Amino acid sequence: MGIEIVNTTGGNLSQAKSAFIAQLGGTTRRLNAQIKKTIIQVKAVDTGRMKNNTKVKIEYDFNRDKFTVLQSGVYSTDYYIYVDEGTIYIKARKITDKTLRKPIVQESLDKLYDKWIEYMIERQFEKYGKHSN
Numbered sequence: 259m260g261i262e263i264v265n266t267t268g269g270n271l272s273q274a275k276s277a278f279i280a281q282l283g284g285t286t287r288r289l290n291a292q293i294k295k296t297i298i299q300v301k302a303v304d305t306g307r308m309k310n311n312t313k314v315k316i317e318y319d320f321n322r323d324k325f326t327v328l329q330s331g332v333y334s335t336d337y338y339i340y341v342d343e344g345t346i347y348i349k350a351r352k353i354t355d356k357t358l359r360k361p362i363v364q365e366s367l368d369k370l371y372d373k374w375i376e377y378m379i380e381r382q383f384e385k386y387g388k389h390s391n
Contacts, residue, residue, distance in 0.1 A: 274377040274381075277373050278370075278376070281373040282318060282370060284366065286314070286316045289363060289366070290314060292360055293313075293314065294309050296356050300351040300353060312338045315327070341353065
């Protein structure tokens with residue numbers, strides 16, 4: 259029995275990494291769809307600008323093993339924050355909290371976490387080599 263050294267540079271993506279990346283995209287799309295629905299449910303839409311331009315992106319930095327959630331939206335980012343958290347003039351609608359508490363979002367985040375764990379386990383095996391028969 260020996261230890262086989264596995265080359266992890268270049269080449270094709272592993273199955274676990276591909277599944278994780280796919281779930282990352284799926285969770286991002288689901289979260290954006292649910293944010294739009296929540297904006298409508300809490301009646302925070304006057305012109306539709308916030309609903310149509312507010313987007314988030316869930317990213318993962320593979321070099322630093324770090325998740326980041328970015329909010330983008332040229333015209334609506336500040337307004338979204340004001341409506342979400344409230345000001346002395348604007349009633350807080352808690353769009354983010356309400357969206358994150360939805361079962362469909364929780365399920366998608368759970369799946370993302372599961373795929374991330376599978377990827378991390380596979381990566382550890384690749385990093386330290388596999389036992390060969």
